[in-house]
Amino acid sequence: MPSVLTALLAVGGAAAVAIVFVEIVHRIIKRLGRRSTLAADMARKIHRPFLAAVTLVAVQQAIRVWAGEFPGRAGLVHVLVLLVIAAFAWLVGAILLVLEDMALAKWRTDVPDNLRRRRIKTQVVMLRRVTVAIIVVLAGGVMLMTFPDIRALGASVLASAGLISVVAALAAQSTLGNVFAGLQLAFSDAIRVDDVVVVEQEWGRIEEITLTYVVVQIWDDRRLILPTSYFTTKPFQNWTRTSSAVLGTAEIDVDWATPVEPLRSELQRICEQSDLWNGKVCVLQVTGATDGRIRLRALVSAADAAALWDLRCLVRESLVAWIWEHQKAALPRMRAEVEQADRSRPFVDGHHGPGPESEAARVFSGGADGDARGAVFGGPVPVASESKD
Template sequence: MSSVLTALLAVAGAAAVAIIFVEIVHRIIKRIGRRSTLAADMARKIHRPFLAAVTLVAVQQAIRIWAGEFPGRSGLVHTLVLLVIAAFAWLVGAMLLVLEDVALAKWRTDVPDNLRRRRIKTQVVMLRRVTVAIIVVLAGGVMLMTFPDIRALGASVLASAGLISVVAALAAQSTLGNVFAGLQMAFSDAIRVDDVVVVEQEWGRIEEITLTYVVVQIWDDRRLILPTSYFTTKPFQNWTRTSSAVLGTAEIDVDWSTPIEPVRAELQRVCDGSDLWNGKVCVLQVTQATDARIRLRALVSADDAAALWDLRCLVRERLVGWIWEHQRGSAPRVRAEVEAKVPAAPQPDDHRGPGAESSAARVFSGGIDGDARGVVFGGPVPVASDSKD
């Protein structure tokens, strides 16, 4: 009884010492965190996994040293070993979160020129997820290797690893393809977080990139979920591949009688008076002249896709209103000409008579060239043989 009491006191004392030690370290880090963002982030995210890991190690060592033999001792010690492995895996994952926050805080994306920052953010997020997955797999493998029966099967498992890997690769071909596609996108700069893209005829922003899928936030706040392999196998538009500034058009149809220069001057006034325009491109061009009307295309530029959309709508609205107010006659119209039917007078040099056809209206007959073309496209002309009675 005294040995059991001694073991319980040793375990309680070890746990208390571990908790006091962790709390002292936590307070020191919090005090340093008043002057350091890194220390403040560590105090928030590493406190619990650090407390769990240190406490479990202390309890495990106390049982090994102070506790004698008792029923279930080996099972308890084995359980504590598994918990220690899981706690240290949790601690490493929390440290990765801290490092990610430090990197993302240094390269913030809420700035006007954020092209490089978005690329680094995408790579950091993807690397953290891959690393966390590796840590979980390694921790699970180490925990399994603590079982003697599984350790004894190691030789046979390694012997059949080739066949198992082939079967697993075939079974998870789609998943592995998406994982490798995600890594490829993260380091090839095909897309990045916050990129503006057009996929499946939808315009939106890359909201999240994972190892297996990509979330696209559509302009009307819908979410389009696509596998990562979509962006490596199908074409798509990336409006912010090299810079966030983009060009856009606003087209209107007007009548042929429309004076172009006043409309061009009005477009310039609209752009100058709007804070959406970035001051680079403001052009009015005639792109079509068909169907009794002409098409005017206003080409404007903005710093990003969202501002460009609003600018295009503003330009279209102002030009339509200005034309209706100042050049109402320039609105598209349909013209028709009605004439009385007058019989055509015969031409004085036309001696072919009614029903005759001019050779100039024939392509495959009526002339040397026409007959030659007729032979090529219609086959040889049959020649009637002379019959003798």
């Protein structure tokens, strides 16, 4: 009984000392957090894993030193070793996450010129996921190696590692392909978080990039989930890869009689009065003239895709309203010429109906060139079979 009581007191005292020590360190870091954002973040996120790790180490050492032999001692010590490994993995992971959060806070993306910041954010987020996976795998491996039977099987496991790796690679070919594609996307700058893309005929924003899939927030708040390998194997549009500024058009059809110069002046006035325009491109051009109409294309620019959409709609609406108010003659109209038919007049060369056909009306026959073309596209010429006697 005295030895058991001594062991319990030793374990309780060690745990109490560990808790007091952790609380003192926590208060010091918390006080430093008044002047340092890093210290404040560490005080919030590292307190619990640090407390668990230090307390478990103190209890384990107290049992090893003060507790004598008792039934289940080896099993209890082994469990404490496993808990210590898990607690330290938790602590290391929390520290790394704090450092990554500090990097994300330093490179914020809610600024006008955020191209480099979005690239760093994408890489840090991908590294965070890889870091957590590596820590979990290493901690699990170290915990398994504490079992004597598993250590004895190490040689046979290494001997069969080649065959197992081949089987695993074949079984998880698609998953591994997505994982490597995710790492490639993180460091190749093909896409970044907050990039504006057009994918699968949908316009949206890259909301999240993981090791296996990419989440695209579509303009109407739907979510398009695509495997990461999609962005390494199929073409897509990235509107903000080098700059967030983009160009867009607004097209309207008007009559041929429309004076274009007043419309150019009106477009310039519309752009200058709108805060959506970035002050770079404001051009009105005639891009088509068919069927009695001309097509006007207003080319404008904006700081980002969202502002561009609103600016295009504003330009189109304002030009239509201005034309209706000031140039109603410019509205599209249909022209037709009505002529009474005179059946007594011959159609062609004094004859009713079509006249003699000219060789100039043929492409694949008539003349040496036409016959040669016809032979190329006409296929083999059937040969008549000989009649029997």
